[in-house]
Amino acid sequence: MKYYILFIFLSGGLLIASPCTAQLIPQKKPLMGIFDGRSPCQELARMIQEKTIPECDKIKWRLALYRDSVTGKPNGYQLWGLIYRNERPREGQWQITRGTKADPDATVYQLDLEGKPSLLLQQGDDNVLFFLDADRNLFVGNRDFSYTLNRVSKADELRIMSMAK
Amino acid sequence: MVSGKIIVNLLLCAFLGLCACGQTNTPQQVATTDLFVGSTPSDSLIMAMLQIPPGTKSTFMKWELHLQNRKAGKGQFEAIVFYGVDKPGTNGFMDGGTRLALTGTYTLQNGAAANAKAKVYHLQAAQLSALLLLIEMDNNILHFLTPDKHFIVGNGGFGYVLNRIQ
Numbered sequence: 001m002k003y004y005i006l007f008i009f010l011s012g013g014l015l016i017a018s019p020c021t022a023q024l025i026p027q028k029k030p031l032m033g034i035f036d037g038r039s040p041c042q043e044l045a046r047m048i049q050e051k052t053i054p055e056c057d058k059i060k061w062r063l064a065l066y067r068d069s070v071t072g073k074p075n076g077y078q079l080w081g082l083i084y085r086n087e088r089p090r091e092g093q094w095q096i097t098r099g100t101k102a103d104p105d106a107t108v109y110q111l112d113l114e115g116k117p118s119l120l121l122q123q124g125d126d127n128v129l130f131f132l133d134a135d136r137n138l139f140v141g142n143r144d145f146s147y148t149l150n151r152v153s154k155a156d157e158l159r160i161m162s163m164a165k
Numbered sequence: 166m167v168s169g170k171i172i173v174n175l176l177l178c179a180f181l182g183l184c185a186c187g188q189t190n191t192p193q194q195v196a197t198t199d200l201f202v203g204s205t206p207s208d209s210l211i212m213a214m215l216q217i218p219p220g221t222k223s224t225f226m227k228w229e230l231h232l233q234n235r236k237a238g239k240g241q242f243e244a245i246v247f248y249g250v251d252k253p254g255t256n257g258f259m260d261g262g263t264r265l266a267l268t269g270t271y272t273l274q275n276g277a278a279a280n281a282k283a284k285v286y287h288l289q290a291a292q293l294s295a296l297l298l299l300i301e302m303d304n305n306i307l308h309f310l311t312p313d314k315h316f317i318v319g320n321g322g323f324g325y326v327l328n329r330i331q
Contacts, residue, residue, distance in 0.1 A: 036321035060321070102303035124300075124308060125279040128316040128324065140305045141328040143202045143227060144256040148324030
């Protein structure tokens with residue numbers, strides 16, 4: 001029984017990479033922003049086809065968005081949040097698209113996950129992002145966790161950047 | 166002749182009965198209540214908006230917001246807020262937290278800083294001097310706004326979001 005509990009605890013730890021220890025990999029392109037948050041686990045894991053365990057009730061996220069230094073257009077991301085044993089982030093490209101089920105004019109960030117369905121985030125404003133499902137509906141959270149990411153303050157951003165150097 | 170009168174009376178009663186039923190049970194007159202829940206940070210801004218004394222120790226809040234008659238765009242609301250210091254390893258508070266109950270009226274108006282067309286709930290609680298503002302992201306998601314109608318920015322633990330569960 002003791003070993004079973006230990007196994008569950010360790011498995012849960014692997015599923016939740018802690019943004020507190022998530023270190024940016026230095027990039028030569030401008031950072032658009034770093035966004036942190038915690039969301040419920042199961043639905044998002046299912047959507048992006050990541051394995052999970054029934055005990056997983058939340059995911060801690062950190063998202064770093066980069067842009068092109070000349071055009072200002074999206075140019076890469078780093079994402080921490082699901083099964084990264086070495087706490088190495090998922091990296092890829094992102095783009096800006098339009099429209100959700102509720103708002104055809106909404107700005108949506110589409111993060112391409114290699115070999116998996118894209119991760120969709122609706123921009124509330126410059127500082128707040130909302131997770132969308134595959135049909136572009138907002139995910140509905142619960143009493144404890146919601147599906148949002150919040151921009152970290154400039155001071156925290158500088159601290160995180162300095163740790164990456 | 167007598168049976169004819171009885172039939173007429175019965176028909177009249179049935180007609181009046183139907184009218185009465187129609188008057189009491191029309192969908193427009195049934196006030197529905199939506200329930201939104203969520204956990205938010207308890208930063209200085211939201212603490213001030215809720216008139217919680219400065220210096221009160223709190224790391225997060227749990228919300229339960231009942232909005233009546235949303236289709237009408239105005240109505241009554243009731244909110245139960247718990248705040249306090251988080252109890253490590255749980256989703257609750259040390260000592261159960263402190264309870265704050267709010268009641269009042271709301272109106273739905275257009276306009277937020279980032280989107281002039283956005284629908285924003287203006288909640289006026291009897292217990293508070295300032296309005297509480299919530300932008301409607303869709304039918305299920307509300308997000309708190311600052312008094313100048315910008316999104317309140319959360320942290321790595323919580324956002325300023327309420328989720329409709331009923």
